[in-house]
Amino acid sequence: MRSFIIIGHKAATEPFSLNDLPGSAGRMDILCRCVNAALFLSHDLRRDVRVYLILKGDPDPPKIIRFDGADVRYLSPDERSAASLIRKALGKKVQDFWTESMPGVSIRRGDLGNLLGELGSKVTCLREDGVDIRSEGFKGISMEPLFVLGDHLGLTEDEEKTIKGYEHEIVSVGPVSLHADHCIVLLHNEMDRTAHGQGNIFRTQHIMRAR
Template identity: 30%
Template structure:
């Protein structure tokens, strides 16, 4: 049986767009990439992946959007459906004065929005999940980009994807900035500053041969499905 899988996508900031942009086919590239990520996280040929959750964190805005697979409704396989649901979620921020509200606000079934006062508060929320492992999917790994690797090669742990165990128990973190690791680097340094012991549960994994973020998610889902099939055959 396929167990719960969580994905978190780090995004620099909210890109403004409207339903009119969507209807005219003028969806901004960043929104298109987000929609593609939503699609590959949840959409199967004739069904929705109920055991996947997706979190979108907009760092400059300090906004977190949660998609719960087992509660999702109205999510179609087309970009328009995904973009409209995303727009509705973002509209909740102004409508509910969410800056002073620490609770999740429901947008549509299975989609919720939360606003943090600081990025440090977001890290503390992440810590509260008591995750077994956090897997940061990077484009590459170099000491130039991750200078703390010069001091120790095991902090955080570095593993190839093929060597990861218990994929269904992992919390995958990816960056929408597919041209560099900058958002991911900022995130890891925030871990170090706010709660360094979280790094004990953090794994750094390169997937540089797969360029598009939606293809990375597709690959992760495929590997999890394949391992689930193999485990069932062994039973």
């Protein structure tokens, strides 16, 4: 299982207009792109992925939406589609436990601390100044990783403090600051190449072609 937590500091916590995701919905467009990057393959879904969106905007924060790749239905690879499932979840009564709003989409009341406590996994925090995942010293991404990424505002001091309360590492995917969804694609790629040994296959083919 690969899990991604993305924090939406301004993301709306009540049903919002699908016509204004970047504005009145509080940069919900960023979170929707993260859902797509985490879950979609070409013509398929990554069934072994869970995405957690922490919504911290007005009027009723914090809330967490979970997309579970194993069960999700009615999701297509466009921002509006993910947004409409989030919107539907926000229409549900929110409690301190998960309530399913649509297949594979659930909502609960909670913040980063509640979620990390529930998941109880080592946290891999994505930050531009972290240890490069391609550096020699990096031990490699774990088999059941739990990544935390920020939105356009990054992570707050409080969130970083919460993460430090758990076993954690701070990693970078490269030398420049990227959008969170682009980081997710790069992380998947690193894991895909390791998990399936495809790095070796591609390298081998490349060498064969060069001969």
